Amino acid sequence: MLKRMIIYVVICSFAFLNGCGKEPTKQISEQHIETKTIGNPTAQEVLRMDSNANIFMYKDTIYNAGVPWVDELKLTKGIQVTEITHQSNNGKAFNNGSANKLEVGTKIFRVKERNDILIAETGRGDIRFYQLVEG
Incomplete structure (x- = not known):
C-alpha cells in the first residue's frame, strides 16, 4: 500500500x-x-504622419526639412553628393533621388560639421534636411 x-x-x-x-x-x-521589426521611417510613413512634410531620399534614407534645431545650427556647405531626379507625392514611389517638394535637378550637398544633415540648394535659398533614422 x-x-x-x-x-x-x-x-x-x-x-x-x-x-x-x-x-x-x-x-x-x-x-x-x-x-515587429523596427527600421528607418519610409517616405510613405513620414507622409502619412505629416502630409506637408518636405522630404527626399538619399542612400535609402529619408531626409526631412523643417527641424527647428537643425535650422539654428551654424553649418558649412561641403561637396555635392546627389541631386533630385524624381518628384512624387506617393511615398510608395520613392527611391534614391526622389523628393516630394524639391524640384528635379535640385543639388544636394553635405555639411562639413555633421553626417546626418544635408543641404538642398534652391532658387529660394538653402534648405536643411535632417536624416530620419530609427533609434
Whole structure:
C-alpha cells in the first residue's frame, strides 16, 4: 500500500511539473508572433504622419526639412553628393533621388560639421534636411 502511494505521488508530481513546463513555452511562442521589426521611417510613413512634410531620399534614407534645431545650427556647405531626379507625392514611389517638394535637378550637398544633415540648394535659398533614422 505504501509502495502504491509513493508511485501515485511521483506520477502526480511528474504530471504537475510537466504541465507547468509547457505553459511558458506557449507564452514565449505567442510573444514571438507579436514581435515587429523596427527600421528607418519610409517616405510613405513620414507622409502619412505629416502630409506637408518636405522630404527626399538619399542612400535609402529619408531626409526631412523643417527641424527647428537643425535650422539654428551654424553649418558649412561641403561637396555635392546627389541631386533630385524624381518628384512624387506617393511615398510608395520613392527611391534614391526622389523628393516630394524639391524640384528635379535640385543639388544636394553635405555639411562639413555633421553626417546626418544635408543641404538642398534652391532658387529660394538653402534648405536643411535632417536624416530620419530609427533609434
